[in-house]
Amino acid sequence: MDGRNEMVECSSEKSTFGLEMGVARLVNEPTADGLDGHCWPGASEYLDFFNPKVTREYWIAQFAFDRYEGSTEHLFTWNDMNEPSVFSGPEVSMDRDSIHYGGMEHREVHNIYGMQYHTATFEGLLARTGGVDRPFLLSRSGFIGTQRSAAIWTGDNAAQWSHLEIAAPMTLSLSIAGIPFVGADVGGFFGNPSEEMLVRWYHVGAWQPFFRAHAHIDTRRREPWLFSEKAMESIRRTIRERYALLPYWYAIFREHAEHGQPPMRPLFYEFPKEDKYFDTQDAWMVGSALLVHPVVAEGATSVKVTLPENDGDKAFDSLPIHTMFSPKSVSAALATHFGNALVSPAPSPLTDEERRMFSRLKILLTEKEQGLIESEEEDEEALVQESGDSDSDYDAEEDEKPEQSSRKPWTKELCDKMLEFYRSKDLEDGRRGASQSFKRMQNRFRAHMKTEYDLTLLRKYEKTGVIPSERYSAMRQLASDVRAKLGEKMKKGVPIHDTDIRKIALDLNKLNAASGNFKASASWVSKWKVHHRIVSRKVTKFVTRKATKDREKVLKQIDELRIKFLAVVRKNPGIVIINADQTGQVKEMHSTRTLAEEGSKDVVVEIESKSATTHSVTVLPTIYLDGRQHPIVYVHLGEPTGSLPAKKAVYGNKNLVIGASKSHIMNREAAARYFKEGLVPKGHKVTILNIPKGGTSLAQPLDLCYNQQWKCVMRRLNDAILVHDIDFVLHTRDNLLRCISQVYWAFGAPMFKEYRKYGWYRGGFLTTHPAPFVTPPKRKLTAPMVHFDAEWPSRWFDYHTGAPRAAGEHTIDVPLYDAHTPVWQRGGTIVPTWQRIRRSAWLMRADPITLLVALDANGGAKGVVYMDDGKTHAYREGQQYVEAAMEYRTTSSASATLTSKPVGKFAAKNWIEKIEIRGVHSAPTAVTLKVDGESEQSLGGWKYDKKMQTLTLRKPAVLITRGYTIDMW
Numbered sequence: 001m002d003g004r005n006e007m008v009e010c011s012s013e014k015s016t017f018g019l020e021m022g023v024a025r026l027v028n029e030p031t032a033d034g035l036d037g038h039c040w041p042g043a044s045e046y047l048d049f050f051n052p053k054v055t056r057e058y059w060i061a062q063f064a065f066d067r068y069e070g071s072t073e074h075l076f077t078w079n080d081m082n083e084p085s086v087f088s089g090p091e092v093s094m095d096r097d098s099i100h101y102g103g104m105e106h107r108e109v110h111n112i113y114g115m116q117y118h119t120a121t122f123e124g125l126l127a128r129t130g131g132v133d134r135p136f137l138l139s140r141s142g143f144i145g146t147q148r149s150a151a152i153w154t155g156d157n158a159a160q161w162s163h164l165e166i167a168a169p170m171t172l173s174l175s176i177a178g179i180p181f182v183g184a185d186v187g188g189f190f191g192n193p194s195e196e197m198l199v200r201w202y203h204v205g206a207w208q209p210f211f212r213a214h215a216h217i218d219t220r221r222r223e224p225w226l227f228s229e230k231a232m233e234s235i236r237r238t239i240r241e242r243y244a245l246l247p248y249w250y251a252i253f254r255e256h257a258e259h260g261q262p263p264m265r266p267l268f269y270e271f272p273k274e275d276k277y278f279d280t281q282d283a284w285m286v287g288s289a290l291l292v293h294p295v296v297a298e299g300a301t302s303v304k305v306t307l308p309e310n311d312g313d314k315a316f317d318s319l320p321i322h323t324m325f326s327p328k329s330v331s332a333a334l335a336t337h338f339g340n341a342l343v344s345p346a347p348s349p350l351t352d353e354e355r356r357m358f359s360r361l362k363i364l365l366t367e368k369e370q371g372l373i374e375s376e377e378e379d380e381e382a383l384v385q386e387s388g389d390s391d392s393d394y395d396a397e398e399d400e401k402p403e404q405s406s407r408k409p410w411t412k413e414l415c416d417k418m419l420e421f422y423r424s425k426d427l428e429d430g431r432r433g434a435s436q437s438f439k440r441m442q443n444r445f446r447a448h449m450k451t452e453y454d455l456t457l458l459r460k461y462e463k464t465g466v467i468p469s470e471r472y473s474a475m476r477q478l479a480s481d482v483r484a485k486l487g488e489k490m491k492k493g494v495p496i497h498d499t500d501i502r503k504i505a506l507d508l509n510k511l512n513a514a515s516g517n518f519k520a521s522a523s524w525v526s527k528w529k530v531h532h533r534i535v536s537r538k539v540t541k542f543v544t545r546k547a548t549k550d551r552e553k554v555l556k557q558i559d560e561l562r563i564k565f566l567a568v569v570r571k572n573p574g575i576v577i578i579n580a581d582q583t584g585q586v587k588e589m590h591s592t593r594t595l596a597e598e599g600s601k602d603v604v605v606e607i608e609s610k611s612a613t614t615h616s617v618t619v620l621p622t623i624y625l626d627g628r629q630h631p632i633v634y635v636h637l638g639e640p641t642g643s644l645p646a647k648k649a650v651y652g653n654k655n656l657v658i659g660a661s662k663s664h665i666m667n668r669e670a671a672a673r674y675f676k677e678g679l680v681p682k683g684h685k686v687t688i689l690n691i692p693k694g695g696t697s698l699a700q701p702l703d704l705c706y707n708q709q710w711k712c713v714m715r716r717l718n719d720a721i722l723v724h725d726i727d728f729v730l731h732t733r734d735n736l737l738r739c740i741s742q743v744y745w746a747f748g749a750p751m752f753k754e755y756r757k758y759g760w761y762r763g764g765f766l767t768t769h770p771a772p773f774v775t776p777p778k779r780k781l782t783a784p785m786v787h788f789d790a791e792w793p794s795r796w797f798d799y800h801t802g803a804p805r806a807a808g809e810h811t812i813d814v815p816l817y818d819a820h821t822p823v824w825q826r827g828g829t830i831v832p833t834w835q836r837i838r839r840s841a842w843l844m845r846a847d848p849i850t851l852l853v854a855l856d857a858n859g860g861a862k863g864v865v866y867m868d869d870g871k872t873h874a875y876r877e878g879q880q881y882v883e884a885a886m887e888y889r890t891t892s893s894a895s896a897t898l899t900s901k902p903v904g905k906f907a908a909k910n911w912i913e914k915i916e917i918r919g920v921h922s923a924p925t926a927v928t929l930k931v932d933g934e935s936e937q938s939l940g941g942w943k944y945d946k947k948m949q950t951l952t953l954r955k956p957a958v959l960i961t962r963g964y965t966i967d968m969w
Contacts, residue, residue, distance in 0.1 A: 027106070030097045037086035037094070046084055046094065049116035050109065051101035056120045063124030076136040077125060079150070082117040083110075083141045114141020122149035132872050138210075142179065151181035151210050159188030159219075164201055165296045169281040171208050175262040176269065180253070183210030192220045195227045196816055200295055202235045203821040206242040207284075207292045209249070209263050230817040238821065240837045241800075245286075247832040247849060251866040252287035254883070263287060271308045273750065289829035289854075289863070290799060293822045295814045302813050303822060307796045309626075309807040410448060410468055415461050418445055422458060474512070481508050483532050491555070501525050501534075557692035558699045562764050568687055574806070577625035579760070580679065581702040582636075582666050584616045585711060618666045619740060621702060621710070622679065625760055627753035627770070631858040632657050633744040634674045635737065638664030651734035653741040654858055654889060655748075701759030705775075706747070712777045713743055747776055795827030797854045797918045802950050804919060827919060828856030830863025830886050835913070845870050848913035849960060851886070853898070855919035859890025865900075865960050867908040879905045884960050888917065895969035896924075902961055910960050915953040920944070924968040929956055932963035939966065 027035045027046045037044050048055050065071055086094050096107035106113075118139035125135030139150035146152060154170045157163040167184040174182040186205040187193045193201065202224075205211050215222060224235040252263045262269070265285040267277035283293035283305060293305040421444060422436050442449045449455065457468040482505050489496055505520040505528075529535070569575060617637055622630035634657045637644070642662040644650050650658060659670045675686070696703045717739055747756075754773035760766040796805045800820045812822050825831060831852040834844050845867075853861050865884045874880035884902035891897055898915070923944035930936040941954035951968070958964045 027094065028099045029095070030099060035094070035098050038088040039081055039085055044086075046086075047117075048101050049113070049120050050104065055101070056123075059120045060124040060127050063121075063128045065128055068128075071128075073129065073133060076138075077121050078138040079114075079118045079121055080140050082114040082139060084113055084117075112143045114139065115143040115146055118142070118146070118150045134871060134873060144178070147179045147181070151183075152179050153182065153210055153212075153214075154184040156189045156216075157185055159191035159193035159197060161197065161296070161298045163188055164197065164204065165282070167204060167208075168284060168296070171264060172266050172281065172284055175209075175264045176266060178260075178262075180256050180262050180264070181209050182264070183208045183212065185215070186211070186213040187215060187222055189214060190216050190219070193222065195231050196298065198222060198224075198227065199231050199234050199816055202238045204294045204296065206238045207286060207290075207294070207821060207823065209253075211242055234817045241820065243837045243841060243844070244833045244835060245831075246841055246844070247834055247865065247867075248287065248289070251832065251864050254866045255287070255864075261288075267291070267308065274308060276306075277308070286823075289826050289831050291796070291824045291826065293812075295822075301815050302811050304809065304811050305822060306809050307805060307807045307824060308794050412467055414445075414448060415458065415467055418448070418458055419462055421445075422455075475518075478505065478509055478512065478518075479528060479531070481512075482528065486534070491552075498522070498525050498529075501528065554692050554694045554698065558695045558764070561689060561691065561695075561699065565689055565765060568689070572687075574808075577765075578622050578630065578679070579625075579701045580620055580622040580630075580675075581696070581700055581707070582618050582620045582671075583702070583707040583710070584618050584664070585714060616664050617736065617740075618664055619710075620666065620671075620674065621706060621744065621747070623702060623706065623756045623759070625757075625765065627757040629744075629748040629752075629756060630679065631655055631748070632679070633740065634659065634666075634679075635740055636660065636664060636666040636670055637733065638662065651737045652891070653737075654860065654891075655744055656737060656741050658737065699763040699765075701763045701765065703759075704762040705755065705759030709776050710743065710747065713746070714739065716777070717743070752776060795855065795857055795919060796824040797827070799823040799825045799831075799852075802852075802916060802918045802948055804949060825852060825854040825918070827854050828858075828861050829854050830861050830888065832863065832865045842870070846909040848911050850914040850916065851912065853888050853915060853917040855888065855890070855917065859888075859896065859919075861888040862886065865910075867910055867960065868906050875906070879903070882906045882908045882961050895967070896920075897968070898966040899964070900960070901963050904961075906961075908959070908961050912956045912958050912960065913954075915956065915966075917951040917953070918949070920949055920951040923951065926969060927953065928967045929958065930965045930967070931958055 027048045029035050035046055037046065047059060049059070062068060063071070063077075065073075068075075084094050085092060089095055094106050094110070094113075096105065096110070098106040100106060100109055109116075118137055118141070122135055122137050125137065126133075135149075137150045139146065139152060140155060142150060142152050152174060154167065154174075157167070163184075171182045171184060183205060186201045187198050188201070202213075205213075213222070224232045227235075249263065252261070255261050256263055263286065265287070267280045267283060267285060268274070270285050270288055271277050282296060282303075283291060285291055291305075291307065293303055295301075295303055418441070422441060424436065436444075438449075438452050438455050441455060460466070461468060482501065485504050485508065486496065486501065489500075502520040502525055505524075506518075509518045509520070569577070617635060620634035620636070622633070624630065632655055637658065637660045639645075639660040639662065642660065644658065644660045652658065657674060659666070659674065661667060661670065691699050752773065752775075754770035755775055757766060757770040758773065761769055794807045796807060797803065798805060800823065805824060813819065814822055831854075833850045833852060834847050835850045836844065836847050838844055849865060851863070851865075853863075855861050863886050865886065866881065868875040868881040882902050882904040884900045886898065886900045888898045889896065898917075923946070924942070927939040927942050928936050929939040939953060939956060943952045943954070944950070945952070953966065956964070956966065
């Protein structure tokens, strides 16, 4: 509602409507000509909006300017009490026996009466300008479809803290149910709010779609200026914040009209993979960019808020598609295999030949997954996943213990009681000692006797006197001790066989007296090996005793490293732990195994380039301790000149940083430059812990889970190119970079988070085993993977100040008068605002725009500015609107670009006054502006705030209707 418009409340009332053309327009009593009720105006009659001719057409005509006395094009309508509300009726509504047009009883149409009311009103407001102007209509009642013609508020609330608290859950529920324009009466309709409550309610209402203050006629006046100076200033500031954000509200309402996304969203809408947000009701998202968490409790001066750690489904969903191969069929097959939104099937239709290639490649990848095509054992073998604590035991008997239902634990008293009953059955000669049936035992001891195996345990207790729960606890401990003892011998490189396992088990059992009749049978040993994933393997290497001692020295150094690691973590809570490890890969990688005819002596495989199988590049992936993958991978190339070609552009993508020297090996200088520019943000202290020489295969997380799988996937891509004769020269510089970029995107998928954590676990840096996972090479073609491009750590910024805020839990101080409503801008978004606040939104409609650009962890952001005439339906025809899609991209460690591409024909007068870019790690040396159709010019007047990491570009002075590019380097 802008400041120049008015709104009149329209309730059911006694009037001449029913007298001019008879009672046909009115809802009737079952035995009378008209329904008389009581509402706010007093004695009232109720129009029957189900009568299409007599009532609806008549009502619509009443809104004509020459019939509606005092009305103007800026006067809109509020349909109140339209449930209908009948103070004198049953349940404060219309009698269910009342008769509508066509003989319908009110009980049949009660739920849609209010919508019939407000749709007729909407049509009247529309008709008064011949369908040109857009009406605004507020309704108290609605139904499915109400959102097409009316805004809704939550009804007659009260000035109570509990009503303020419940306002957000109610408006969120309406929002996701399809009613977007919703709000609650600020201050409460009934009662008199305290100054504290009124200020807090403004802090809430300003960040909900429909924002208004409203009160009952009998309450005390509550205009902001009637309260203290501090309260008035706080409310004024909040209202100004609302006006400043109107361009963003307008853009997200346009998004709703086009695509259905609610402007006000629960957190789980944006972050569906985080279960905890399904219960969050005191915070919400405004569009996809802003997270709001106000104070709603009396006396509170702070809030505890959790800023989501991962960007969920919505971020990066429009990243530019980069074609990986030619022809298009390979991109399509890879997209199907990995499910990556970045590499979707090409938009143009596939030819028949490309479709056949696509099908063949799918079959190849599927066969690889299913093991139908043999590949190297080290590639195809799944990573070991321990099951953690297990309830499985290793019985002394050969019989395998059946699966048991949960039962209550046994005690000695219980065992004696069950045994007494079990042996209480009389024999035929009158002697005691026969056994009860399992059925009778189960009926008698239902909580303890679940399966027939429980009866077997009871008989064992009779023989040994060992309570089953104690025995199985002892046997579990024995199994664990055997594993530990065996592990010691395996570390020493001692050859071990089943007989050794049996001897170790018997010795430990004798020492600890775990079970009197334990035999460590072959069956037990076999099951023990399965449980602990111990298998017989061919000896691949013999080493001397000296080498073994050297290994022991390395293991000791690794243990010292782990202790040092834990000390650093304890000393620095909240520290970010990363593992970066360079791995070499040849330019053309292929499996060393292939199918051949039985008896073949020579197996020859054709490749593209023999030298490419010996010349390498270095890849430096990076993973975080919490399972995230760093958004950028470093690639070091060996170039004859020692640097990348200056005259020919080298393929680049936003997840690549490329270096070069005469050798492909990453030198210290290159590593230092990458750590400084691409890995560690400026201003952050770095502690480097080096893994001991010779210990990478024992403790390096990337070596233990990542690099081997990386090479396996790269080999598959290489093999696929040759098998299907695809016209793609793999070992060329740009094509190799395309492959590395694509595979790195794939490995960064959220579904592989636990897989990435597993390397830390195997290295001894995590004590908790990750959840079950699937490795990238084992990824099935049919498994869905829709969150591919969202696995980056979230970045958040204080909306009001631009200060960066880390993801996670925070306690935010929110003093009553001096603080803003706690709102954070999500990294990766661009929010358009107005900063020249005046008394009316209509007066501001052509004002200049300030863009708030918040960068994500990948140095990117996206947003939209949308404008039309704000009054008519011209935006529906002839493209009388302007919609500018903006994107900020960090193109390298020292350069970035902001582009705007507008569509539409509306001649908007808004121009870009200021651009505030949040999350910039260093100041540029130059900034240029290139407006479409004009020459490039230097852009002065920019300022960099190192402490806030904010770059401000002042007065680019380009209209939002013009396309433009701003380069920073």
